[in-house]
Amino acid sequence: MKKSLTRRNMLKTSTAAVGAVAGAGLLKGFPAIHAADAPVIRYLGTAVNMGDAVQKRLFDDTGIKVKFIVKTTDEVVKTIFTQPNSFDIVDSEYFSMPKLVPSGNLLGMDTKRIKEWDNVTSAFTKGEVAGKKIGDQGTAPKKVMYLKGAKSKEFASEPTQYVTLIPTVYNADTLGIRPDLIKRPISSWAELLNPEFKGKASILNIPSIGIMDAAMVVEAMGEYKYPDKGNMTKEEIDLTMKIFTEAKKAGQFRAFWSDFNESVNLMASGEVVIQSMWSPAITAVRTKGIPCVYQPLKEGYRAWAAGFGLPSTTKGRQADICYEFINWYLSGWVGAYLNRQGYYSAVIPTAKKYMEAYEWDYWMMGKPATADIMSPEGKKLASKGEVRDGGSYEARMGGVACWNATMDENKYMVRKWNEMIAS
Amino acid sequence: MMKFLKIKPTVGLLSIPYSLIFIFFFFIPLTLTFIISFWDYNEYSIIPDFIFENYSYIFKDCFNFEKDMCVTFKTYLSTFIFCFVTWFFTLIIGFFVAYFLAFYVNSITWQIVLFLLCTIPFWTSNVIRMISWIPLLGRNGLVNDFLLSTGLADAPQEWLLYSGFSIVLAFVHLYTLFMIVPIFNSMMRIDKSIIEAAYDNGANGLQILWNVIIPLCKPGIVIGSIFVITVVMGDFITIGIMGGQQIPSIGKIIYVEMSYLQLPAAAANAVILLALTLLIIWIMTKMIDIRKEL
Numbered sequence: 001m002k003k004s005l006t007r008r009n010m011l012k013t014s015t016a017a018v019g020a021v022a023g024a025g026l027l028k029g030f031p032a033i034h035a036a037d038a039p040v041i042r043y044l045g046t047a048v049n050m051g052d053a054v055q056k057r058l059f060d061d062t063g064i065k066v067k068f069i070v071k072t073t074d075e076v077v078k079t080i081f082t083q084p085n086s087f088d089i090v091d092s093e094y095f096s097m098p099k100l101v102p103s104g105n106l107l108g109m110d111t112k113r114i115k116e117w118d119n120v121t122s123a124f125t126k127g128e129v130a131g132k133k134i135g136d137q138g139t140a141p142k143k144v145m146y147l148k149g150a151k152s153k154e155f156a157s158e159p160t161q162y163v164t165l166i167p168t169v170y171n172a173d174t175l176g177i178r179p180d181l182i183k184r185p186i187s188s189w190a191e192l193l194n195p196e197f198k199g200k201a202s203i204l205n206i207p208s209i210g211i212m213d214a215a216m217v218v219e220a221m222g223e224y225k226y227p228d229k230g231n232m233t234k235e236e237i238d239l240t241m242k243i244f245t246e247a248k249k250a251g252q253f254r255a256f257w258s259d260f261n262e263s264v265n266l267m268a269s270g271e272v273v274i275q276s277m278w279s280p281a282i283t284a285v286r287t288k289g290i291p292c293v294y295q296p297l298k299e300g301y302r303a304w305a306a307g308f309g310l311p312s313t314t315k316g317r318q319a320d321i322c323y324e325f326i327n328w329y330l331s332g333w334v335g336a337y338l339n340r341q342g343y344y345s346a347v348i349p350t351a352k353k354y355m356e357a358y359e360w361d362y363w364m365m366g367k368p369a370t371a372d373i374m375s376p377e378g379k380k381l382a383s384k385g386e387v388r389d390g391g392s393y394e395a396r397m398g399g400v401a402c403w404n405a406t407m408d409e410n411k412y413m414v415r416k417w418n419e420m421i422a423s
Numbered sequence: 424m425m426k427f428l429k430i431k432p433t434v435g436l437l438s439i440p441y442s443l444i445f446i447f448f449f450f451i452p453l454t455l456t457f458i459i460s461f462w463d464y465n466e467y468s469i470i471p472d473f474i475f476e477n478y479s480y481i482f483k484d485c486f487n488f489e490k491d492m493c494v495t496f497k498t499y500l501s502t503f504i505f506c507f508v509t510w511f512f513t514l515i516i517g518f519f520v521a522y523f524l525a526f527y528v529n530s531i532t533w534q535i536v537l538f539l540l541c542t543i544p545f546w547t548s549n550v551i552r553m554i555s556w557i558p559l560l561g562r563n564g565l566v567n568d569f570l571l572s573t574g575l576a577d578a579p580q581e582w583l584l585y586s587g588f589s590i591v592l593a594f595v596h597l598y599t600l601f602m603i604v605p606i607f608n609s610m611m612r613i614d615k616s617i618i619e620a621a622y623d624n625g626a627n628g629l630q631i632l633w634n635v636i637i638p639l640c641k642p643g644i645v646i647g648s649i650f651v652i653t654v655v656m657g658d659f660i661t662i663g664i665m666g667g668q669q670i671p672s673i674g675k676i677i678y679v680e681m682s683y684l685q686l687p688a689a690a691a692n693a694v695i696l697l698a699l700t701l702l703i704i705w706i707m708t709k710m711i712d713i714r715k716e717l
Binding site for chain 1: 466467468480494497498550554557558561562563581584585663664667668669671675676679680681682683684685
């Protein structure tokens, strides 16, 4: 008797739990913005550069709350396709636009509603830094920035009122190295396949980004000069993958990585001394007290850029709140927060207002630090006297060679990449 | 059919909840996967169609024996080898752990305590567990430190990590429990008097093990084997992390295809993987009739 009672109790509790879970699931189905008092924005993105501090500051400034839906780059794109109503605002990368825009799931963003639009960096709007053209191979933002209209599924070649994404953050990526283990200067992408680092190199296993790093290496080795690295032909993909397959078979790579933390561990443990890496991963290795350099290379950088988009169903008050959020985002505080992590804010003049002069000199001007440089979380990133890897904004962004890309032969490229991994 | 109708209505009602779950969360999704595997697709959508391109691509160049082995065959071959090696070690280790628990540990309390010890590998998240192997097996890890300091090796042994060895090690470390549980269950149901009878008839320990215990544990062994083999066949996280993403797995191919929205291609791969896994299970159940044994 006692036994059956406890079992019944257990059933009761578990049913309640199931009910609660089901209820929570149902609630998610409703649009989050409906109450007039405390608006909540469902923010879909990788959120690698967002912290609690941003949420708190946002609420203090505007009374808007943010709920993060954190996914990987590829999953963000997948979510926009498959569940276009599961978020209010999306933080996506420009290189996804050739895939996303034809689906019609994103709204053309009205630049007239963006207060700082005229101050958005020319790297986005014109593909220029300090008046000089920068590399535009691959899916450069300016190519996929403008739309023919608010509901258009086609890109416009000339500036228009409507854009695909409101730019927020971007950076120039390069190889990360362990200077203490390499013990000599590194100046070319070709070093990734240098037999000297046999068994100590790594590249990321995300085909769309990995292929760009691979192309930089192939070109630096003098094997081939691509007309456009970001849009290879089938023959060019074959050639690139052949060189990497041979290197892989010869044992050049210690591992491939697909998760941010994996790249940090490979580097920090010394398993790998040279690899493709992202800027916050370098910071993570350094804050462990291990030397790690984001090495500028003579062939230039591979750049990426991200921005905010809205689902095509957005209207009325929901749109107002999202635009308010975006205007707040570009008003400077977040810009400074991003710059302090080693990224760049899309609106530079407002970010400057929120940075100390010595921070500005270190991060943006490439001058030696006149005081210790701290991360937004208060961890030490660089000591007095150090200079940022790659130097000033103009030197780094001006040195961009290509952008993350979606190729016409994307399907073929992904298959060839899989074959390389399997070889 | 007649037999089905003879079931009492109340008994039929009892099976409804499970049938519904089975239909909605297993049968329907699986049917959809099968249907979509014949569809076409582009960058951002899947297009209803009836084409065999998704399948024919998987086996492209596979029957051209002048070239190297194709990716699909290579991947399956490597997966089969992992399956076999993992199955072999989990079976040997799992069998003897279960044997010890069933026949040498007499108190229920201790059996439970020791069982819980076996579940320790599952207490942390997958990723943390995988990352923790680096300080042990890595180039500057404990094992290499030991080998170098004792002079057993004069250079760090790189095959310890990001290799077939580390993958099998991680699999065995994790999935031996899946063998222990069903085998232990079978062993607990062996009537002790049968063993005593064998002993009284002059059988030695080895003979009892071989002729009495192992045959009676067959259902447990088969169930454990099914668990281990199906998990290894579909795995891509362990192979990915422990193999340094350099060793292929079908799961990883499906995952990459899904993240690039090539859903029909992923569905075709999934259907083939499922068919092969079912084939293996079918062969195993042919060897032993589980239903009869249970």
